[in-house]
Amino acid sequence: MSTELKASSLKVQAFLSQHGQDFVVQQMPSSTRTAKDAAEAVGCTVSQIAKSLIFKDGETGAPVLVVASGSNMVCTDKVKEATGITLEKADASFVREKVGYAIGGVPPVAHNEKVQTLLDKDLHQYTEIWAAAGTPNSVFKLNPQYLGELTQGQWIDLAK
Incomplete structure (x- = not known):
């Protein structure tokens, strides 16, 4: 694997x-654009990939990041029920403007604006998960506890 990182990574x-973590972004020789890749x-496993999906809040138009297990589809009804x-x-273009990354490389952190x-x-069932790191072929390894701390995200049941 290459050690030379692109600007987004x-x-x-x-x-x-800066957030006191020693996680290392890794540039992979092949695509990491999809959870399977x-x-x-x-x-x-595909389930250990923490895929970052950007949606738009239907009421405010603000970006909403959903970090889902790679094998799960997001159930918008469950999200609505849990969060409103x-x-x-x-x-x-919305994704790139609001978070600063192209689809396929959106990380769960380091966005242009608070999301x-x-x-x-x-x-939570895994001790080790992998997340995108800014490009369609860069990733970093972490555990779910740190994912929660780094993103200040709300844990919910969101799988179809």
Whole structure:
């Protein structure tokens, strides 16, 4: 694996370092754009991939980050029931403008602006998970406890 990080991954690495974490962003030789690709690249199960999905709050238009287990689909009805937020799809330009990353490389941290974050309770079953780190082929390893601390996210049941 290459050690040379792109600017977006360096931004994630700086965030992690500034928050007292020794997590290391890794540039992979193959794509980590999808949960399946990422799992193959790092050698874990698809469920251990913490995929970061940006939605739009249907009422306010604000970005909402949902970090879901790679094998789960997000149930918008469960999110609405747990939080009162109506999730709407966000297009690529909205995602890049609001969080600063392209779809396929959105990390759970180091965004352009503060983002309300919802976390998939299913991730708690793993001692080790992997998240995108700013590009479609960079990742970092962490545990669910740190994911919660770094994102200040709300843990909910959100899987279909």
